[in-house]
Amino acid sequence: MSRRTDQLHLGAFLANSGHHVAAWRHPEAQADASQDFEHFKRIAQLAERGKLDALFIADVVALWGHHLDALSRTARAEHFEPLTLLSALAAVTERIGLIATATTTYNEPYHIARKFASLDHISKGRAGWNLVTSVVADEAWNFGRDQHVDHPDRYRRAEEFHDVVKGLWDSWDDDAFLRDKASGRYFDPGKLHVLDHQGEHFSVRGPLNVARPPQGHPVLVQAGASADGRRLAARVAEVIFVAPQDVESGQAFYRELKEQAAGFGRGADEIKILPGITPFVGRTREEARERFEELQALVDPLVGLRLLADTLGEDIDLSGHDLDGPLPDTPPGQRGSRRDQTIALARRENLSIRQLYLRLAGANPAIGTAEDIADLFEHWFQSYACDGFNVFFPVFPGTLESFVEQVVPELQRRGLFRREYSGRTLREHLGLKRPANRFSQEQTGP
Amino acid sequence: MSRRTDQLHLGAFLANSGHHVAAWRHPEAQADASQDFEHFKRIAQLAERGKLDALFIADVVALWGHHLDALSRTARAEHFEPLTLLSALAAVTERIGLIATATTTYNEPYHIARKFASLDHISKGRAGWNLVTSVVADEAWNFGRDQHVDHPDRYRRAEEFHDVVKGLWDSWDDDAFLRDKASGRYFDPGKLHVLDHQGEHFSVRGPLNVARPPQGHPVLVQAGASADGRRLAARVAEVIFVAPQDVESGQAFYRELKEQAAGFGRGADEIKILPGITPFVGRTREEARERFEELQALVDPLVGLRLLADTLGEDIDLSGHDLDGPLPDTPPGQRGSRRDQTIALARRENLSIRQLYLRLAGANPAIGTAEDIADLFEHWFQSYACDGFNVFFPVFPGTLESFVEQVVPELQRRGLFRREYSGRTLREHLGLKRPANRFSQEQTGP
Numbered sequence: 001m002s003r004r005t006d007q008l009h010l011g012a013f014l015a016n017s018g019h020h021v022a023a024w025r026h027p028e029a030q031a032d033a034s035q036d037f038e039h040f041k042r043i044a045q046l047a048e049r050g051k052l053d054a055l056f057i058a059d060v061v062a063l064w065g066h067h068l069d070a071l072s073r074t075a076r077a078e079h080f081e082p083l084t085l086l087s088a089l090a091a092v093t094e095r096i097g098l099i100a101t102a103t104t105t106y107n108e109p110y111h112i113a114r115k116f117a118s119l120d121h122i123s124k125g126r127a128g129w130n131l132v133t134s135v136v137a138d139e140a141w142n143f144g145r146d147q148h149v150d151h152p153d154r155y156r157r158a159e160e161f162h163d164v165v166k167g168l169w170d171s172w173d174d175d176a177f178l179r180d181k182a183s184g185r186y187f188d189p190g191k192l193h194v195l196d197h198q199g200e201h202f203s204v205r206g207p208l209n210v211a212r213p214p215q216g217h218p219v220l221v222q223a224g225a226s227a228d229g230r231r232l233a234a235r236v237a238e239v240i241f242v243a244p245q246d247v248e249s250g251q252a253f254y255r256e257l258k259e260q261a262a263g264f265g266r267g268a269d270e271i272k273i274l275p276g277i278t279p280f281v282g283r284t285r286e287e288a289r290e291r292f293e294e295l296q297a298l299v300d301p302l303v304g305l306r307l308l309a310d311t312l313g314e315d316i317d318l319s320g321h322d323l324d325g326p327l328p329d330t331p332p333g334q335r336g337s338r339r340d341q342t343i344a345l346a347r348r349e350n351l352s353i354r355q356l357y358l359r360l361a362g363a364n365p366a367i368g369t370a371e372d373i374a375d376l377f378e379h380w381f382q383s384y385a386c387d388g389f390n391v392f393f394p395v396f397p398g399t400l401e402s403f404v405e406q407v408v409p410e411l412q413r414r415g416l417f418r419r420e421y422s423g424r425t426l427r428e429h430l431g432l433k434r435p436a437n438r439f440s441q442e443q444t445g446p
Numbered sequence: 447m448s449r450r451t452d453q454l455h456l457g458a459f460l461a462n463s464g465h466h467v468a469a470w471r472h473p474e475a476q477a478d479a480s481q482d483f484e485h486f487k488r489i490a491q492l493a494e495r496g497k498l499d500a501l502f503i504a505d506v507v508a509l510w511g512h513h514l515d516a517l518s519r520t521a522r523a524e525h526f527e528p529l530t531l532l533s534a535l536a537a538v539t540e541r542i543g544l545i546a547t548a549t550t551t552y553n554e555p556y557h558i559a560r561k562f563a564s565l566d567h568i569s570k571g572r573a574g575w576n577l578v579t580s581v582v583a584d585e586a587w588n589f590g591r592d593q594h595v596d597h598p599d600r601y602r603r604a605e606e607f608h609d610v611v612k613g614l615w616d617s618w619d620d621d622a623f624l625r626d627k628a629s630g631r632y633f634d635p636g637k638l639h640v641l642d643h644q645g646e647h648f649s650v651r652g653p654l655n656v657a658r659p660p661q662g663h664p665v666l667v668q669a670g671a672s673a674d675g676r677r678l679a680a681r682v683a684e685v686i687f688v689a690p691q692d693v694e695s696g697q698a699f700y701r702e703l704k705e706q707a708a709g710f711g712r713g714a715d716e717i718k719i720l721p722g723i724t725p726f727v728g729r730t731r732e733e734a735r736e737r738f739e740e741l742q743a744l745v746d747p748l749v750g751l752r753l754l755a756d757t758l759g760e761d762i763d764l765s766g767h768d769l770d771g772p773l774p775d776t777p778p779g780q781r782g783s784r785r786d787q788t789i790a791l792a793r794r795e796n797l798s799i800r801q802l803y804l805r806l807a808g809a810n811p812a813i814g815t816a817e818d819i820a821d822l823f824e825h826w827f828q829s830y831a832c833d834g835f836n837v838f839f840p841v842f843p844g845t846l847e848s849f850v851e852q853v854v855p856e857l858q859r860r861g862l863f864r865r866e867y868s869g870r871t872l873r874e875h876l877g878l879k880r881p882a883n884r885f886s887q888e889q890t891g892p
Contacts, residue, residue: 024632025627027627031632032623032625034657035623035657037536037537037568041537060655061557061560061655063617063653063654063655068638072631072632072634072635073630073631075625075632077632077633077638077655078623078655078656079655080567080568080656081560081561081564081656083529083533083561084529084530084564085533085564087529087533087534088534088568091483091535091537091538092538106554108552108589111507111553114527115529118526119530121483122530122534123483124483138651141649141650141651142650142652143556144650171509177481177524179478179521181470181471181473184519184749186518186519186520188518189515189518202590203587203590203591204587204588204590205584205588208509209507209509209510209524210526210527211480298630
């Protein structure tokens with residue numbers, strides 16, 4: 001294939017002290033990052049200095065995890081709510097995109113449409129919505145349900161939720177507001193549109209009491225890996241987060257997803273596919289490896305054993321076993337399942353219990369010099385295995401700093417990444433068109 | 447009664463271009479304030495320069511108003527969503543409180559508890575929640591209902607909603623988070639509390655995935671004027687917004703509400719009562735009067751007639767009548783109703799239609815010099831008719847500027863208002879105690 005002329009897109013995954021499960025214990029880490037807005041402000045401004053496309057926040061609307069012995073040894077029990085945090089970050093940044101996760105399973109489309117429209121106005125066009133469905137029962141219990149909604153219904157609800165939100169974003173034409181002091185006309189009533197949606201899950205009249213977002217619609221992000229999730233992504237997502245094992249499976253997903261999108265009348269350049277990656281950067285490979293090992297050594301055995309139990313299943317009790325001895329005899333799970341793959345890995349590489357949980361804790365790291373990381377990015381990008389990366393920084397601020405100071409300049413030298421923001425909005429950073437208003441007469445597309 | 451030794455509390459009511467219905471048409475006003483975060487940032491920082499206790503935002507989760515001819519001549523059709531706006535303002539202010547309105551009728555308590563807890567952390571203890579119930583059918587239509595929830599059920603839901611939110615805020619003890627890098631213990635599982643609420647309207651397990659707010663609980667604000675609303679206020683509100691006609695009715699409300707609160711075991715100083723007030727300040731009384739008249743002259747007749755129709759009822763058609771002639775013969779409404787009072791006012795003062803709607807547009811203004819306004823504040827305060835005021839600024843930024851530059855220094859000279867913030871949190875500004883955690887053993891109160 002010919003060399004690509006477009007550039008990489010890079011997102012920074014926000015997490016309290018860092019993405020690694022032991023990040024908060026690192027000597028450099030701010031252990032109380034979870035409650036310190038100033039910490040997030042520094043991270044956001046640093047990522048913006050690196051000209052990254054966007055900040056991204058995951059979300060679960062519950063305390064997730066029942067095994068308190070392990071959970072209480074991680075920093076995952078508490079964090080800022082995404083929309084409030086990103087709104088605050090909008091006020092102290094100027095260019096970087098702001099992507100918040102919000103579930104369609106336990107929300108109302110009017111609230112979500114309104115909050116993201118408001119964030120898009122506050123940030124002057126930098127909002128993105130990572131649309132998810134809820135999969136953990138812990139969330140259901142906080143919203144009056146005994147168990148989580150089953151898969152097909154969750155996705156039917158998500159599709160309808162999405163359609164309502166986009167309809168509400170089109171409540172006003174872009175030029176509806178006249179604000180003519182002389183005549184006294186503030187808006188043109190002919191440019192106000194009532195959605196009047198009546199569907200299986202929602203009945204929403206509208207219109208929204210927020211003007212059309214600067215981006216038309218905030219950028220739609222999706223990460224569902226199931227068949228239903230991929231179908232929804234192909235139809236509506238503009239950015240897709242994925243977790244491929246290797247460049248070949250990355251290429252396969254990339255090709256298939258963009259073909260599936262074509263079936264919905266969408267062009268390949270209307271969707272940006274960003275695999276997750278966890279870089280450990282050093283001035284030398286040895287230094288990078290040391291940084292990785294330093295963090296791995298901080299993984300508490302209780303946390304490590306919990307990672308194993310979550311992967312292998314609750315039927316395996318490793319509590320009486322020597323952590324530096326082998327995994328005891330364990331029946332494999334379904335062929336190709338994570339359990340099956342993990343047991344096979346332990347056998348193949350003759351890993352101890354500790355070595356095995358550390359593989360899970362430090363999953364798929366990219367360890368090396370800035371040149372190594374840039375080589376890897378370039379290879380994936382030029383192989384059409386991705387359009388960029390969603391970067392998981394192991395520890396803040398150190399690993400983000402070395403990325404911004406070493407990897408970004410190397411990517412810039414190679415012409416693979418912007419030297420300055422050329423646009424103002426997230427949509428412009430990503431090279432995505434501004435959608436037409438479905439109600440406007442000017443609209444020509446489907 | 448003896449002279450009070452405490453000081454006034456002052457809130458600033460945020461509105462797009464200003465609180466007056468014609469504010470956006472004023473030559474000084476920024477007509478597109480509704481979409482400009484920088485405008486709100488300037489307002490917030492100016493109010494903070496004036497050492498005000500808090501910013502306050504009202505809310506309706508719908509486009510409110512069906513008469514588009516009139517609505518399209520006001521700036522009320524669109525505005526930022528309160529929680530996103532106040533989160534952004536938290537990042538660019540340091541001391542001023544941030545009170546957002548959120549309805550209990552079309553929200554879920556887990557979301558509300560979490561967002562306000564998050565805002566309280568982001569702002570380091572400056573969040574307040576104005577708890578309301580939804581009264582307009584327009585909101586119901588956006589949330590799958592044909593008509594709004596009836597009054598008693600709305601308040602039963604509100605009470606339960608409130609109790610769940612406060613329970614969730616107590617999910618963690620204040621000292622639950624150890625973050626001990628050496629031992630690897632991030633939190634103490636014994637200091638995590640599962641709410642497990644099962645009630646008439648809600649079933650919410652908890653716990654919240656946000657640490658206990660810096661204020662313990664964000665400050666609880668309420669404005670309900672009905673019997674149910676007053677009962678709820680007496681039980682739970684810490685700040686109450688009211689709209690009394692005169693100092694005598696203010697005193698009566700003040701006395702009765704604080705007595706009612708005593709019935710719930712609450713002290714008089716646990717509740718701050720803040721009437722709304724709309725000041726027009728001038729260097730002279732003439733200048734103040736001119737400012738008022740200048741704004742009144744900008745009221746569009748269509749907007750004025752709509753104010754009249756909303757007050758008198760839809761059965762009165764004034765469209766064919768001379769605006770400068772008298773109100774035509776109109777049957778009064780129920781004795782004491784707003785219709786009855788408004789018709790009586792027109793007859794008593796022999797007002798034209800235009801003069802009558804201007805009375806509604808410029809309701810209860812406080813017009814005068816800084817000394818006049820300070821006299822009025824002092825009189826109400828020393829008469830125990832209030833603990834301060836929620837100030838409606840007619841036009842931003844001018845009327846806030848003159849308030850900060852002229853009225854605030856006069857109040858400071860009289861010892862009625864702080865010269866500097868002495869505390870860091872909204873609760874400290876208001877002189878309200880930090881609530882104990884209901885689950886903690888240290889708790890001694892009810």
